[in-house]
Amino acid sequence: MSFISYLIKGISLGSVYSIIALGYTMVYGIAKMLNFAHGDVIMIGGYVIFTMMSTMGINPLIAVLASIIFCTILGMTIERIAYKPLRKASSLAVLITAIGVSYLLQNIALLIFGADTKSFTSVVTLPALKLAGGRLTISSETLITIPACIMIMIALTIFIKKSKTGRGMLAVSEDKDAAVLMGVNVNKTIAITFAIGSALAAVASALMFSAYPSLTSTSGSMPGIKAFVAAVFGGIGSIPGAMIGGILLGVIEILGRAYISSQLADAIVFIILIIVLIVKPTGILGKKLKEKV
Amino acid sequence: MAMLEIKNLQVYYGVIQAIKDVSFEVNEGEVIALIGANGAGKTTILQTITGLITAKNGAVMYEGTDLQKIPAHKIVSLGIAHVPEGRRVFSQLTVYDNLLMGAYTRKDQTEIAASLENIYKRFPRLQERKGQLAGTLSGGEQQMLAMGRALMSHPKIILMDEPSMGLSPILVEEIFNIIKSISKSGTTVLLVEQNAKKALAIADRAYVLETGKIVLDGDAKKLMNDESVKKAYLGE
Numbered sequence: 195m196s197f198i199s200y201l202i203k204g205i206s207l208g209s210v211y212s213i214i215a216l217g218y219t220m221v222y223g224i225a226k227m228l229n230f231a232h233g234d235v236i237m238i239g240g241y242v243i244f245t246m247m248s249t250m251g252i253n254p255l256i257a258v259l260a261s262i263i264f265c266t267i268l269g270m271t272i273e274r275i276a277y278k279p280l281r282k283a284s285s286l287a288v289l290i291t292a293i294g295v296s297y298l299l300q301n302i303a304l305l306i307f308g309a310d311t312k313s314f315t316s317v318v319t320l321p322a323l324k325l326a327g328g329r330l331t332i333s334s335e336t337l338i339t340i341p342a343c344i345m346i347m348i349a350l351t352i353f354i355k356k357s358k359t360g361r362g363m364l365a366v367s368e369d370k371d372a373a374v375l376m377g378v379n380v381n382k383t384i385a386i387t388f389a390i391g392s393a394l395a396a397v398a399s400a401l402m403f404s405a406y407p408s409l410t411s412t413s414g415s416m417p418g419i420k421a422f423v424a425a426v427f428g429g430i431g432s433i434p435g436a437m438i439g440g441i442l443l444g445v446i447e448i449l450g451r452a453y454i455s456s457q458l459a460d461a462i463v464f465i466i467l468i469i470v471l472i473v474k475p476t477g478i479l480g481k482k483l484k485e486k487v
Numbered sequence: 488m489a490m491l492e493i494k495n496l497q498v499y500y501g502v503i504q505a506i507k508d509v510s511f512e513v514n515e516g517e518v519i520a521l522i523g524a525n526g527a528g529k530t531t532i533l534q535t536i537t538g539l540i541t542a543k544n545g546a547v548m549y550e551g552t553d554l555q556k557i558p559a560h561k562i563v564s565l566g567i568a569h570v571p572e573g574r575r576v577f578s579q580l581t582v583y584d585n586l587l588m589g590a591y592t593r594k595d596q597t598e599i600a601a602s603l604e605n606i607y608k609r610f611p612r613l614q615e616r617k618g619q620l621a622g623t624l625s626g627g628e629q630q631m632l633a634m635g636r637a638l639m640s641h642p643k644i645i646l647m648d649e650p651s652m653g654l655s656p657i658l659v660e661e662i663f664n665i666i667k668s669i670s671k672s673g674t675t676v677l678l679v680e681q682n683a684k685k686a687l688a689i690a691d692r693a694y695v696l697e698t699g700k701i702v703l704d705g706d707a708k709k710l711m712n713d714e715s716v717k718k719a720y721l722g723e
Contacts, residue, residue, distance in 0.1 A: 358591070365577050365588055371539050372575040377563040377592035377640070 208444020209343030217391030233418015269392025429480030578622025589639025
């Protein structure tokens with residue numbers, strides 16, 4: 195029974211990683227940049243919910259919606275101010291800027307909320323599910339996280355495959371110039387991508403801090419980096435890759451923590467990244483670019 | 488007034504001048520060929536017209552507006568379609584989705600459906616393969632898809648960059664027949680080709696480009712008999 199319980203916990207944590215990894219992978223696919231500030235948007239989302247619920251006593255659902263709106267605007271603002279002027283700069287300049295934005299967000303949070311750890315109140319108010327005569331308990335956060343992840347994946351896939359904006363995003367990610375020739379506004383497409391990625395980060399933050407309730411100004415970095423590993427693991431730029439990579443990573447982390455060593459769990463995650471990069475640099479679902487004459 | 492008028496165009500890649508004071512014009516209904524060797528600047532000119540590259544000096548006048556002042560993604564809706572070199576179809580999208588991408592800026596669904604119908608009539612092969620990913624098509628089919636995709640924008644003028652590149656002689660023949668029929672149906676054509684013989688055969692007028700400059704121009708039939716053109720581009 196404990197194995198199943200760990201597995202479910204792993205899938206749940208992995209679902210959170212998947213949702214975060216989607217933001218990384220979509221931005222990478224379309225803007226060809228690694229947005230290392232993505233994890234910190236999660237942290238900001240956490241503080242928004244925390245402030246609204248704990249300080250102002252607002253209903254959790256409204257707090258989560260407000261956080262989604264706040265993070266969407268934040269993500270678009272970051273893109274507009276920090277990344278858009280660098281559209282023609284080298285990728286190294288963009289990467290350094292992203293790291294700078296990451297520190298900026300962390301320090302703004304530190305300035306406003308202080309260095310002490312805040313205890314996040316779960317946004318989920320349902321009771322836990324007890325199965326097999328009480329031997330298997332599934333927390334209510336887990337019960338919400340997994341279906342939420344599945345719903346996001348389905349909605350996102352339909353949006354990308356069926357909507358005009360989605361097709362435009364796929365076109366930009368494959369060939370920016372050809373997309374421009376079709377009349378796609380690349381700047382607008384990149385802005386939309388950041389908006390979607392940041393909204394998903396807000397959802398992930400609500401789910402993650404409900405399950406792991408300690409919130410500090412650096413709470414976003416570790417999940418951000420792990421979601422990045424998940425995106426690379428699944429094949430960066432690939433949306434199904436982010437889902438598979440995220441869930442696998444969550445399961446490996448929880449099982450590693452349970453059966454190998456709780457201290458080494460994070461190390462295991464990064465060892466996996468190194469192995470993946472050596473064995474299959476493009477990730478599980480990464481595409482090899484093939485040109486046809 | 489010419490439909491498309493390129494005036495004193497100068498384009499640089501860094502410090503290297505790729506286009507040195509090029510001027511030419513395309514009138515409505517014409518087929519204009521731009522011929523020249525590799526690196527002469529043919530592709531650069533087309534990319535400057537559709538805004539992918541910004542010129543340092545000069546103007547690209549289209550129906551009275553300077554295209555240099557218009558963002559690249561708005562140019563297609565003015566009626567200019569560009570079939571880029573190397574086809575550049577979206578390999579991860581289906582044939583059908585690629586064609587829809589061609590109509591990205593159009594709103595009227597019934598008109599889009601009518602254009603799609605027309606393109607399927609012109610390229611029956613694309614209809615057969617409409618559900619297939621474009622990356623799995625053969626080179627010739629990809630070229631047809633790139634042309635069909637450009638036609639989906641319902642252009643007044645279509646720019647084609649090396650449409651015959653890398654194709655077998657039979658397919659080259661087919662592609663040139665398609666270009667002729669596109670022209671017959673009323674679309675103006677600006678054709679960039681290394682296959683000078685074929686290009687001159689279907690063009691009304693032609694410009695010969697050498698290292699960023701126009702060195703010769705005139706009636707396509709006359710250029711075909713020009714000694715220097717024969718020697719340099721027709722292999723005679």
